[in-house]
Amino acid sequence: MFDLSNYPLLTILVLGGLIFFVAAWIQAKYPPKKINHFYGYRTNTSMKSQEVWDFAQQYSAEKLKRCGLFLILIGTASAFFSLNGVSSICAGFSILVLAPVYTIIQVEKKLKEKFPRG
DSSP states (O other): OOOGGGOHHHHHHHHHHHHHHHHHHHHHHSOOSSOOSSSSOOOTTTTSOHHHHHHHHHHHHHHHHHHHHHHHHHHHHGGGSOOOHHHHHHHHHHHHHHHHHHHHHHHHHHHHHHOTTO
């Protein structure tokens, strides 16, 4: 039988990717209508105006979906590589943290390109 405890990298990345994908799908389907501090893509840049806010919600949801799919793909591919338990766990959590950081950097860069004056 297939035991996920033998594949911590696969488990971490696939579950993390699924969570990111579902969160992005929810944000795309039910984006916040008005600027708020509780729900949606919330940064100083995204909250400068309603126009920036609306674009940031749509764009960040799309980027987060791609991030989730990337994590699922990398996690699935990791089943073919052999790492020991601790290395696998460290690699999984490192990738899980870096992927959304990279996504945020991409979104912020796009916001600054599209709305140079805010």
